[in-house]
Amino acid sequence: MFRNTARVFDALFVIAGGLLAHGVRYSTAIGLEDTQRLLVAFNCALVLLLFPVFGIYETWRGKSLPTMLARVAAAWLVVVVSGLMLVFTLHRADSISRLWFAYATLISGALILATKLIAHLLLRVARRRGLNYRTVALVGAPGFTRTLLAHLEQRAHAGFKPVCVFDTTNAESDLPHLSINGLPTLEDMNAFVQKVREEHINEVWLALPLSEEHTIYRFTRAFQNDFVNLRLIPDTRSLALFNHTLVDVLGLPTISLTGMPIPTPQMWPKLVFDRVFALAALTLLMPLFAVIAIAIKLNSPGPVFFRQKRKGIDGRTFDIYKFRSMTVHREVAGVVTQASQHDARVTKVGAFLRRTSLDELPQFFNVLLGQMSVVGPRPHALEHDDLYKDLVYGYMHRYRIKPGITGWAQVNGYRGATRTVEKMEARVKFDLFYIHNWSFWFDIKIVLITLVKGFVGRNAY
Template identity: 40%
Template structure:
């Protein structure tokens, strides 16, 4: 087996069925929508349904919608299906615009078609998913798992499998050559013997899925195991013990025919970067429309109550550590931006009366939605710190600069969890950085929406903000 393509995604045995139902939903929903509004389905409607089907299939394949979701969450499945559907809708609308044929179609039919086909696509996935859950809980459609390596990685893997019983994995036991006092056998599991026993158990059907959790230093042993299992029909998964390292966001990369694993990567790559940007533009545009009048009132209050500019632009580190100008309503009589670190503190004499209110309620940060539209910031992300803060804390807090693998945000995971405002100790900064890195590791659009909603309800006022 060549190196290229060694790591492959498991092929979903229901992939053909999924594709069939998706295309059927697109076609039938168009016919039903036309019937509802009494519109005759002409060749033009059949043509855009063909475009929709091709666009949906292309989007779904690009986003790996038809991969195995045995261990995936329902939320992830519906999210990817919804994005595929959104791209299908965009393709149809683009065709109508380019061909100047939008007047040939009923807007009500098209709108009902888009909504109904999306609902049907999501609904049948939920129903089929729960059907599989029920089947697997009864012991059918189940994979019998053997874990090679009675160690911390094997224990972590066992716990993950136990947390998702609906995935249909049944851990039979653990294989290890070492003495019992040197192994970690998860509670409730049996030792299946030495590693040499694996081949026999696979042939007899005792196990049909193998997870290898040996340390990376055991490369010769792993190579021998792979050679042995290559003579069987078992599904074999290699689980590198990366969890012992503080990885940020990892993915498999190809350098020619050699595969590598990036360990400090950004989740904002390719389609995900595009989706994040679309999210930012939509949210920032909506919010700026809503807050335009309050911003004018605040601007007038700042100008009338103290001397100086209305907007204060301060240097911050943005994505990849590049300097950006962050906009804020001026809240102080003195606007320092040098090498000295002077954080705002309680009863700070530099803060104006209006500025105190703005800082306490975070209203001084509203102009940063303009930064979002400019592309230097995101609505959600790690809060940008002053350049002087970065230079000081990068020497005191491990992995501090990894915060800059994504764009800084107006609100973030750290802020809604109580780490907002002054960070006057290294321990406080460590906690903020910890939450920032957790956000990057677990980023999704769902998490962004959750943070935005939590910010609306509890994030504008903080006890440490002054």
């Protein structure tokens, strides 16, 4: 019912767009010309035919809102281009006002996108209040099911309500029963199946390792005649740190365990933002660069910039740029001594630069060259990489994405010298959280926090 209503409204929005565009262009919303009526009718038919093909009317429950809106925009673009091709094929392009066509395209597209967005946001509000939800039964070990329950609680707007858990660890043992997050926890297979059927539970999520093929088969066989949505959520925590993606290789489905954690198409906004932001920052900061350069030269002999080898994405090394903040000195080969409080090597100008993070500004050149990002895990000296890679679990996974000038760890207080393994573990934990939960808007949030409070740090000597 809802899907059919949505289709009718989308077709009506195409008509409304054509009429409103005519009103804007000719100061009257009536009297569409023959070619305009033909184009509007053709676009209505295409919307009814093509939008379902693009999955526009599938449930958006639990899916990314930007991705779904992008799909709607792509579908509308296909409709518009197809209508334009029809006009050219019939040799009626001269009878269509380009301004009317542009207005109609924008108005109809905006109406379709706006209503989809409003409907989605209203459903989110309803689901947060306990309406329009789907009940879920979880199957798996307590550790992973608790992780899933935490995800469900954080994303209540998706409309999935957990109602019970089947504990596979106690299913065939005499261990005492333990409740999981206050939910009814079952251990008997027949009792679990009966509960799902009697309470008409909508979905059963199998949170099991891939090695539990026999258990997976038991549940698929148990529910083979039931109209319950059975989902497999592989428990791959022991295999790698990243969310694993299913990719096609030679026509075979494969799970990427250590590859790029974020699909390349999703990274395009970040790539564009990095270049634009870096170019704007360098342009605006040139006068400040000149002042800092003069201050460095007057304060101590040596170059203005300091270069050091760092690891970038996938471990590729590059030269990172900073304003020189220390006197020129030589380090012992293979050893990098971190700056400490009252470090004699740090110049007076350098101390101010390090405390305010102004020494990091030349790294916008690295961003412009594509070696770094504005936001990402901070790159460490190669000697520190060699030290911590075997001491801190997941340390090298930070280099699966481009390192950044600022990051989630830095805005949470982890900047400057890191002298203990515990502090490095905490920093890496924040970096991995950022990678797991990356979005373009998460980057913008970190940039804004950095602008407000991220320039000065107590640990930067």
